[in-house]
Amino acid sequence: MKKTLSVAGVALLTVLAAVFAFGQPAQAANGFTVAGGRLYDANGTEFVMRGVNHAHTWYPQQTTSFANIKRLGANTVRVVLASGDRWTKNSAADVANVISLCKANKLICVLEVHDTTGYGEDGAATTLAKATDYWLSIADVLKGQEKYVIVNIGNEPYGNQGYGSWATDTANAIKRLRTGGLTHTIMVDAPNWGQDWSFTMRDNAGTVFNADPQRNTVFSIHMYGVFDTAAKVSDYLGRFRTAGLPIVVGEFGFNHSDGNPDEDAIMAYSQANGIGYLGWSWSGNGGGVEYLDMATNFDPNQLTSWGQRIFNGANGIKATAREASVYAGTSPSPTTSPTTSPTPTTSPTTSPSPTNPPPGGGCTASYTIVNSWQGGFQGEVKVTAGSAGINGWSARWTFANGQTVSQSWNATVSNSGSTYTARNVDYNGRLGAGASTSFGFIASWNGSNAVPAVACTAS
Structure with a gap:
């Protein structure tokens, strides 16, 4: 869940200093890899995330949500977990079960620790270092799942205060995970409650990417009130594309207490440029943002207007999602391809x-x-x-x-x-x-x- 931002204005955007060029990877036998600003699965096939966030840690009984999200066309689910520093810790056994639910429903699992949300401004939030401790403590259930799991170190790891150390803290967390034997693709969130209005992540992304010994890190921007025009959306995402750095929209909505994001531009630009997006969120929102529920009471047959938009609208999930190739040849998918929704051509x-x-x-x-x-x-x-x-x-x-x-x-x-x-x-x-x-x-x-x-x- 989000906190209202107090943003006086968005500063003039500046060009990223470093431009990186990487070729497409050879077949990656162990899991996801990053090359040329793109994400590739273990077969060396490009993968573009199309999915939603699911608040598993607060609603652990809602295990049917994975099948329901898949049935509506998603290829990815970002799963909210807790390290125990703010909310009740998700055990290793629970995380293993989440991964099995993702795999059973042919979804890619993006696992994130939510306890870091707004650190520096929210006194209850914890550090990226503590989130890293959690990942290392459950490393045994993560290892061997590199084909299906992406590790999102910490959700929105800084609020609007103290975010100057974001680059150093993020780089250190990545290096600790690598030293601890995790070879998964790592996802890192922006500061400023995920919206990076200070451009801290944007301007330091190259340094953080190069701090990863495996060069296997993806950047995640959360788009709410700061991104209220198509120009802001395309400029921010476009600069990562120009720099050859991988970017996904890890969270976004159709409205928010801090302003009205341009969800149409987010989805259209992402689709046009092969950028992944994960909408917030499946169901169970509170604190005044209940309107961000996509399904009423977790019922896939009761989609809200936001749920209809993201799943069934233009540039939506049904029209654009492609299942990860690592699931090819496995048991039948819970959903069949839509017959009336737009289907991308196989080649432009x-x-x-x-x-x-x-x-x-x-x-x-x-x-x-x-x-x-x-x-x-x-x-x-x-x-x-x-x-x-x-x-x-x-x-x-x-x-x-x-x-x-x-x-x-x-x-x-x-x-x-x-x-x-x-x-x-x-x-x-x-x-x-x-x-x-x-x-x-x-x-x-x-x-x-x-x-x-x-x-x-x-x-």
């Missing part, structure tokens, strides 16, 4: 793109169909500056088959009949020589969906 359709940037201060653009389903599709246009920098750009194309755009992000899109023009927004117009940016959109189609040529004009 892309218009020709130049192998070299255009000469001078011009620009080029390439058009990709990222996902397609009956009656609709998700497109992306990549704009690349030429051999000289540009201060702004516009992209123009004409649909040949009556397609119409209904939603867009990272650009201002307008049309005159079947001809569409997209212009940069204030944060992505200036591009250095050879640099690129992209924008996306949701559109409808009927009958055929030819890829149009896109002209780019620099300004």
Whole structure:
């Protein structure tokens, strides 16, 4: 559960200093691995989290929730556990049972210690070091489960005070887990109640990633009131993508006491860029945020409007989740593939793109169909500056088959009949020589969906 933030404003975003380049891994026999800012399962297949949070530690009797969450299409569940420092400790046997429930329902388990929430501001919270003690104390039930389990060291490990030591404390926790023999992919949360309005995680992510001897760490941002516009969502997530660092949205909602997050932008940008997301939360919320329940009284047949949105809406879980390949060939899944929901295409359709940037201060653009389903599709246009920098750009194309755009992000899109023009927004117009940016959109189609040529004009 969250605490209301008092954020005077979001500071001007700055570019991450370090850019990392990593290739796709060879088959990883032991478990999940990270490469090139992406997460890969033990078969070397890219895995994008699509799931929800479940407050197991407060509702340990709700074990049917795992099957219900899977039945609604999720491929991942983030499970709330307690180290005993604030809430009743989840025993090793209980954690082993949670893992078995995840595996039985073909879910990837993200296990997190919640006792660290808001440390430095909330006097009841504990340290990342204590959370690390807990993981090491149950290491025997974690080892051997690397194909199915990701260890999220501590939930929202700092509030809005004392977060300056986040990078050092997080790096030390990772190194202790590695020394203790845990080879799992590790997930680390941002400070500032998970929302990183100070950009502490963003600006120190490269250092923390390199502190992991296995380079197998994923960063988790929680998006609530701080992320109330599409621009803030895309800028924050986009900087991790540019830096080649893995990022997931570990928590988000459709509303919150600290402001109104832009859940549509969170889900659309995540889908367009292969970023995982885990909504908060399945059921059982209290403290004034009961509206964040996705299911009323843990009943999958009584989804709330938030539950309907995240499971069944545009860029939602049913439309976009893909089961981890490590479960291929095992017993039948509790859920079958939906027949009426959008289903991503197996390979994108892309218009020709130049192998070299255009000469001078011009620009080029390439058009990709990222996902397609009956009656609709998700497109992306990549704009690349030429051999000289540009201060702004516009992209123009004409649909040949009556397609119409209904939603867009990272650009201002307008049309005159079947001809569409997209212009940069204030944060992505200036591009250095050879640099690129992209924008996306949701559109409808009927009958055929030819890829149009896109002209780019620099300004």
